Amino acid sequence: MADLGFEVLGLDVDEDRIARLSGGDLPFYEPGLEPVLRRNLADGRLRFSTSFRDLADFGDVHFLCVGTPQRADGYAADLGHLDAAVAALAPLLRRPCLVVGKSTVPVGTAAHLARTLADLAPVGGDAVLAWNPEFLREGFAVHDTLHPDRIVAGLPAEQGAAGHAEKVLREVYAAALADGTPFVTADLPTAELVKTAANAFLATKISFINAMAEVCEASGADVTRLAEALALDDRIGGRFLGPGLGFGGGCLPKDIRAFMARADELGAPRALGFLREVDEINVRRRARTVEVARRALGGSFAGRAVAVLGAAFKPDSDDVRDSPALDVAAAIRAEGGTVTVHDPRAMANARRAQPSLRYAGSALEAARGADAVLLLTEWREFRELAPSDLAPVVAGRIVVDARNVLDPAAWRAAGWTYLALGRP
Ligand code: UDX
16 A cells, blocks of 8 residues: 555554564565565655554555454354454544455455444544455465455445545545456445355365365376366366365465355355365365375384475465464374475574474485475475485485476386375
């Protein structure tokens, strides 16, 4: 927003995070974001604060971007951070403003927050709530923010408020709209649902191809060739049809669970029953990867050394939330294997999440003395590894390519046992 020319004040309740951001230091890895942060700090358009009072006095538009993680006691989303943010901001709103929800929430949340706002804001009906779901992908956050494929605006039911909210959002997104980005207006619940439905669909697509991988494993077929052929039907398309270790991260897994929980609450549990299968297929890929590696090592990990390449839930991110790679690494460790992990960016987060694993400063160091090498997150530097890079350091030439990114023929020709998911 600052880069687009707006004056921006960012708030977080974490003082350390605000201090780092104010100093131009990103508290997470996101390609291309740090230069944008620094440029706009230097230009004075972007500032950070921990004061809700400053924020309330400053903003014409307030974006709510707080996380909605899975609750510790079940599938539902934990709305505690979002409720707290609105409860802290609303009583300070003394000037007309638009409050825009970006967090991924169970359908019905916006209506509830609109009531809170109306009850608490001194400015009353001049504090309007809209819902504008966020579709950016980690690793592509800057691009996806500046060039979104659509902008969805959930507007209040009351016509005057809706017209005002739409006008303001069109000003906020003027640059993207000028590029021809579709602008879809909807009521609040529909806008909330666009996000959850999109993530449910993406998760379903991944689990669909991973279910096909299970059938391929049972029948001797090759899921990568199957996916390639399916993708050529443009009704199906190839994106999110990549078979392998499956999805993780801070969004897809918890969003499909929260969606199921919400459907239960709404009395429509059967509507999303299939998402339970989607979740289970996804989690089974992790167990399957462990099984493939265990079998290759003769049936047990006890006393064996395993190199794990990748800890982040996907490449170009340092996010290890619900990471399939770390899950597999921890499972092998629990079965008595010595596991050494390398990830180009996620080492610090991985260490915090799984302190009992070993960590190495490079792929080669992780592979040194390993009886098997597992490629679990498809970072470019791992995809580009040649068999001859690893051969001199490993104890055994076994590679498990859980993301289907290596060339099986090249590895086999170099004397390796190449194993993958869904392929003979
Ligand atoms: C996702 C949505 O894509 C994004 O629109 C939403 O705003 C947030 O959630 P993100 O969590 O950054 O974004 O990751 P994404 O690129 O969607 O990948 C999710 C997971 O699916 C990763 O673990 C990835 O490895 C896996 N994946 C993706 C596959 O296993 N196969 C594929 O074909 C694609």
